[in-house]
Structure formats: structure tokens, C-alpha cells
Amino acid sequence: MAEQLSFHSSGSDAYGGKLRLPPQNIEAEEAILGGIMLDPEAIGRVSDSLIPEAFYISAHKDIYQAALRLYSQGKPTDLLSVTSWLTDHEILVRIGGRNKLATLVDRTVSAVNIDAMAGLVMEKYLRRQLIKAGNEIVHLGYETETELPQVLDQAEQKVFQLSNQSFGSNTEHNSTITIAAYKELDSGSPIYSTGLDELDNLMVGFEGGTLTIVAGRPSMGKSQISLQLALKMILLHDLPVAIFSLEMTKKQLEYRLWSLISVTNAYKHLGLTPLKSDRIRRHRAKFQPLADWEFTLIAKIVDIASELPLYMNDSRGITVSQIASECRQIKAKEGKLGLVVVDYLQMMAEDSGGNRSYELGDVARGLYKMAGELDVPVLALSQISRGVEGRQNKRPMMSDLSQSGILEMVADNIILAYRDEYYNPDTTEQGILELIMAKARHGETGTATVFFDKSYGIIQNLR
Incomplete structure (x- = not known):
């Protein structure tokens, strides 16, 4: 994993502060990938909320993307299928080979908590994005040749983009909602009688x-x-x-x-x-x-x-x-x-x-x-x-x-x-x-x- 860590735990940044590892949860990433290869239903529970970029380890991102491709094609995401896909696309060696995949599965007991694990990984990702946006805003502040209203607008856009990615996915235009509500009349989620x-x-x-x-x-x-x-x-x-x-x-x-x-x-x-x-x-x-x-x-x-x-x-x-x-x-x-x-x-x-x-x-x-x-x-x-x-x-x-x-x-x-x-x-x-x-x-x-x-x-x- 050493090649993935672009930050060091010692030394100083450009502003004299001590450099620290970005927020990440490697164990949660491993548990998610192991769960996906262990339980055929697991990926369906996280595919809409967990993006590949959220993985801190690039090999984990590659494995997750392989699973998403298989899932989108209606194919299983078990160990054999993921290994085969990575081999066919010449990525298997890059992620650490078959041993890497087998280790992920061996370390995973079940996919019961995969939703919670996905939430943790997304939280760490958004914190990293916040740090990145903060650094970019700091640099904007030093660009004295740029008009202040333009700097403020650019800074606001960076924060808005992050906030929208984190919290905006559940806010829909009424045209989308009304179509979904109409479709629910014939299918969707019925209301079940109590029998009384x-x-x-x-x-x-x-x-x-x-x-x-x-x-x-x-x-x-x-x-x-x-x-x-x-x-x-x-x-x-x-x-x-x-x-x-x-x-x-x-x-x-x-x-x-x-x-x-x-x-x-x-x-x-x-x-x-x-x-x-x-x-x-x-x-x-x-x-x-x-x-x-x-x-x-x-x-x-x-x-x-x-x-x-x-x-x-x-x-x-x-x-x-x-x-x-x-x-x-x-x-x-x-x-x-x-x-x-x-x-x-x-x-x-x-x-x-x-x-x-x-x-x-x-x-x-x-x-x-x-x-x-x-x-x-x-x-x-x-x-x-x-x-x-x-x-x-x-x-x-x-x-x-x-x-x-x-x-x-x-x-x-x-x-x-x-x-x-x-x-x-x-x-x-x-x-x-x-x-x-x-x-x-x-x-x-x-x-x-x-x-x-x-x-x-x-x-x-x-x-």
C-alpha cells in the first residue's frame, strides 16, 4: 500500500503546518470489497451511494469498478468473476494479483454491515475533498491579481459542488417525483392490510x-x-x-x-x-x-x-x-x-x-x-x-x-x-x-x- 500514500506523517506543509495522512478507512474499504465478492446481493445495496473515487487505495478503486461493470451487465461479482474481469482487462497484476483478491474474501465474515461501511468510506472521501477544496480556496486568496468578487464566486462554487455531492442527491425536481408517484399506482410499494x-x-x-x-x-x-x-x-x-x-x-x-x-x-x-x-x-x-x-x-x-x-x-x-x-x-x-x-x-x-x-x-x-x-x-x-x-x-x-x-x-x-x-x-x-x-x-x-x-x-x- 506504500505506493498509494502520497502524504507523509512527518514534515511540514507550505504554511508551516505538520502534514498528516488524509482521512481514510482502509479496513472499511477491504470489508466492502470482500463483502461484494462474498455475497451476490451486497453490491446492489451500495452501488447507488458509493462511487469508485471514494476508495483511498487505487487498487481498491479498480476492484470496485470491476464489480460495478459486472453488476451493470447482470453478471455475478464473486471472486472468480472479478478475477476473470481484471485479467481480461490487464489490471490483475496492478491490483496485487489473485492473492490480493483472495485475502479480501478471507478477511470478510459477511456483508451484513456493508451499508455502514460504505457510509464510512464516503465520509472519509468527502473529508478529503473538503481538504482539497480548502487548499484551493487558500490559493485563490493569494491571487491578488484576480478581482475579489470573482475569487469569492470561485470559492463558493467549490464548496457548493462538495455540498451538492454530499447532500443533494435526494433532492429531485417535481417532474421526476410525479412520474415515480404515478408509476407506484400500478406497482411500486403497496399498502398492506392488517386483516382487521x-x-x-x-x-x-x-x-x-x-x-x-x-x-x-x-x-x-x-x-x-x-x-x-x-x-x-x-x-x-x-x-x-x-x-x-x-x-x-x-x-x-x-x-x-x-x-x-x-x-x-x-x-x-x-x-x-x-x-x-x-x-x-x-x-x-x-x-x-x-x-x-x-x-x-x-x-x-x-x-x-x-x-x-x-x-x-x-x-x-x-x-x-x-x-x-x-x-x-x-x-x-x-x-x-x-x-x-x-x-x-x-x-x-x-x-x-x-x-x-x-x-x-x-x-x-x-x-x-x-x-x-x-x-x-x-x-x-x-x-x-x-x-x-x-x-x-x-x-x-x-x-x-x-x-x-x-x-x-x-x-x-x-x-x-x-x-x-x-x-x-x-x-x-x-x-x-x-x-x-x-x-x-x-x-x-x-x-x-x-x-x-x-x-x-x-x-x-x-x-
């Missing part, structure tokens, strides 16, 4: 890039709501779903899923016997061992569950960036992702010891940003203040949300869950779950009333 008619009437459905918050007091059924909506996304739209649970383990979620499957209409033709959600726990606690027929039933349910495109993660300390990384990996594997569930917000913001409102806000904003970047709907569960317990009418309001100001601002939809039978055992509203749509950025506020059977975790339309 009254809820769909209010929020229309799940749309990519949106954040929906389901909030409620404990035992209101938030986790069951999210599991029901996850299963509906799979059954109605044949889309993969990822659940990140900071409260329950993967196996606990799985047992609830088995119960839900046993009473779901989509599997009614299989003649499954309803399996209560606490049945497995009672068996494991030796209170009521499973009978032979129940083992047979569960075996059938397991066969069904194992075929679902459902991913679960129960890491208690997971961060938003880690969730995003996992989702990118799932999306790369499946080709698409229908819904991301996070259970629940407060658990992600409780351990740093700082201002809780800011921490929760950072989590919510991070999930909202992730939804946009991945173009998937995100469903996040949230606790609400215990202040509702002191009111005569215990139906939650948006102001009952923990640190409600932050969540109100960030969320596209806010659904508040309420079951009157929890507070009033003699109510006439037995088995009724109210989904109070407190905020609907692209829909209507109101209340969707559904049937909820806690024994099985099933939520159904009343009509």
Missing part, C-alpha cells in the same frame, strides 16, 4: 417507511396484537416478518404462536384442536403433562410454524443499529421484508442512566429512520403511564404515553389498546378489545373494536 377491517378503515394498512406504535398498560394484549398482525402479514401477503423481543424469549413467543395457529381460520381445514397459550407452561411445570393426542397436535402445528417466513430475536441489549443490521440481512436473504416488530420501546432506553426522554426519543427516531431506509413498516410496542389507573375513565389518551411528546412527534400511527373487562370484570364488553387510533398521519383517528380471546391470543373482526 375496522383498523384498516382508520389507518388503511401498513405502509413501508412508517412507524406505528401500539401502547397500553400491562395485560392489555400488546404482545398478542403484534403477534397477530405479524401472522396476518405472512398469511395475507406472503411477506417475511422480523420480531425483536426485549421482554419475552424466542421460545415463549413460539409457544404463543403455536396457540394462535391452532385457532387461526387459515388452518381450519387441517382440523386442529385449539391449544391454550398457557398449555405448554403447565406441562413444563409438571402441573398437567401433555397427553399423547396433544403431542400429535403440537407436531402438526410445529410443521406449520417451521414453514413461516418469521424471524425472532430476543437479545435484551439490542440497539436500533443492530436491529437495522439484522433486518438488512433478512431482507438480503428473503428479497423483501413485510413488517418489523419491536417489543418494546422502553426496554431499549432504560439502561444508559441519562435523560430518559432523550433516550426514548433517540430510540423512536432511530426506528423511524430505519423504517425509511429499509422501506418497511415498523411496529413498536410501548408502555403508557400508570396515571390512567387513577382516573374514573381508564381508556388511555395519547398524553398517557411515556414521554409522549417525543413519540407523538415521531410516530406515523399511535394505537392505544384498552380492554374494559380488565378493570370491570362485570362489564358487558367481555372479550372486546378497543384499538384506539389516537394518531393517524395518513388516515383517520377513531376506535376499532375487535374480539380478543386471551386464552389463545386470537384477535378477530366482530363482523
Whole structure:
């Protein structure tokens, strides 16, 4: 790499300052190239945002350009293909030969974080460009023979060009936007129904890039709501779903899923016997061992569950960036992702010891940003203040949300869950779950009333 380093760590520049290496991240460059040759989907995730000139090492630039050429021709970018292309164009020796390429692949574990690595490389490139522009502006300042307005204009152009390269790519003329919006009517990104008619009437459905918050007091059924909506996304739209649970383990979620499957209409033709959600726990606690027929039933349910495109993660300390990384990996594997569930917000913001409102806000904003970047709907569960317990009418309001100001601002939809039978055992509203749509950025506020059977975790339309 020595031939690439045109700067030295010692000595002085023309103005007496100590020379330093330009900003660069060689390890990130190597990880990107290794990922591209390791994962056939990887280059599609960075080709629009990462330019060849961003690579600090010229050999890395040549390898990346070779991969881009192959990708543009619809050809694979694996080690063999890249080696062949570089050989055919007499570049292989210049980049360090086959050993250089093999080393890049050997050092790379996966391409999961390739988006983040590309961001790092582009950042270093833009910093180098800023240094270059700064030096050119300094020289302009010394050109006293040039009129000052002309010098200022030239200096402004240099900074503008850099700023435009960094931030202007997402700003489009409305003629471009309107064509894309029109095309989306027939294809593009559809909005997916939730399977609950009254809820769909209010929020229309799940749309990519949106954040929906389901909030409620404990035992209101938030986790069951999210599991029901996850299963509906799979059954109605044949889309993969990822659940990140900071409260329950993967196996606990799985047992609830088995119960839900046993009473779901989509599997009614299989003649499954309803399996209560606490049945497995009672068996494991030796209170009521499973009978032979129940083992047979569960075996059938397991066969069904194992075929679902459902991913679960129960890491208690997971961060938003880690969730995003996992989702990118799932999306790369499946080709698409229908819904991301996070259970629940407060658990992600409780351990740093700082201002809780800011921490929760950072989590919510991070999930909202992730939804946009991945173009998937995100469903996040949230606790609400215990202040509702002191009111005569215990139906939650948006102001009952923990640190409600932050969540109100960030969320596209806010659904508040309420079951009157929890507070009033003699109510006439037995088995009724109210989904109070407190905020609907692209829909209507109101209340969707559904049937909820806690024994099985099933939520159904009343009509």
C-alpha cells in the first residue's frame, strides 16, 4: 500500500503546518470489497451511494469498478468473476494479483454491515475533498491579481459542488417525483392490510417507511396484537416478518404462536384442536403433562410454524443499529421484508442512566429512520403511564404515553389498546378489545373494536 500514500506523517506543509495522512478507512474499504465478492446481493445495496473515487487505495478503486461493470451487465461479482474481469482487462497484476483478491474474501465474515461501511468510506472521501477544496480556496486568496468578487464566486462554487455531492442527491425536481408517484399506482410499494377491517378503515394498512406504535398498560394484549398482525402479514401477503423481543424469549413467543395457529381460520381445514397459550407452561411445570393426542397436535402445528417466513430475536441489549443490521440481512436473504416488530420501546432506553426522554426519543427516531431506509413498516410496542389507573375513565389518551411528546412527534400511527373487562370484570364488553387510533398521519383517528380471546391470543373482526 506504500505506493498509494502520497502524504507523509512527518514534515511540514507550505504554511508551516505538520502534514498528516488524509482521512481514510482502509479496513472499511477491504470489508466492502470482500463483502461484494462474498455475497451476490451486497453490491446492489451500495452501488447507488458509493462511487469508485471514494476508495483511498487505487487498487481498491479498480476492484470496485470491476464489480460495478459486472453488476451493470447482470453478471455475478464473486471472486472468480472479478478475477476473470481484471485479467481480461490487464489490471490483475496492478491490483496485487489473485492473492490480493483472495485475502479480501478471507478477511470478510459477511456483508451484513456493508451499508455502514460504505457510509464510512464516503465520509472519509468527502473529508478529503473538503481538504482539497480548502487548499484551493487558500490559493485563490493569494491571487491578488484576480478581482475579489470573482475569487469569492470561485470559492463558493467549490464548496457548493462538495455540498451538492454530499447532500443533494435526494433532492429531485417535481417532474421526476410525479412520474415515480404515478408509476407506484400500478406497482411500486403497496399498502398492506392488517386483516382487521375496522383498523384498516382508520389507518388503511401498513405502509413501508412508517412507524406505528401500539401502547397500553400491562395485560392489555400488546404482545398478542403484534403477534397477530405479524401472522396476518405472512398469511395475507406472503411477506417475511422480523420480531425483536426485549421482554419475552424466542421460545415463549413460539409457544404463543403455536396457540394462535391452532385457532387461526387459515388452518381450519387441517382440523386442529385449539391449544391454550398457557398449555405448554403447565406441562413444563409438571402441573398437567401433555397427553399423547396433544403431542400429535403440537407436531402438526410445529410443521406449520417451521414453514413461516418469521424471524425472532430476543437479545435484551439490542440497539436500533443492530436491529437495522439484522433486518438488512433478512431482507438480503428473503428479497423483501413485510413488517418489523419491536417489543418494546422502553426496554431499549432504560439502561444508559441519562435523560430518559432523550433516550426514548433517540430510540423512536432511530426506528423511524430505519423504517425509511429499509422501506418497511415498523411496529413498536410501548408502555403508557400508570396515571390512567387513577382516573374514573381508564381508556388511555395519547398524553398517557411515556414521554409522549417525543413519540407523538415521531410516530406515523399511535394505537392505544384498552380492554374494559380488565378493570370491570362485570362489564358487558367481555372479550372486546378497543384499538384506539389516537394518531393517524395518513388516515383517520377513531376506535376499532375487535374480539380478543386471551386464552389463545386470537384477535378477530366482530363482523
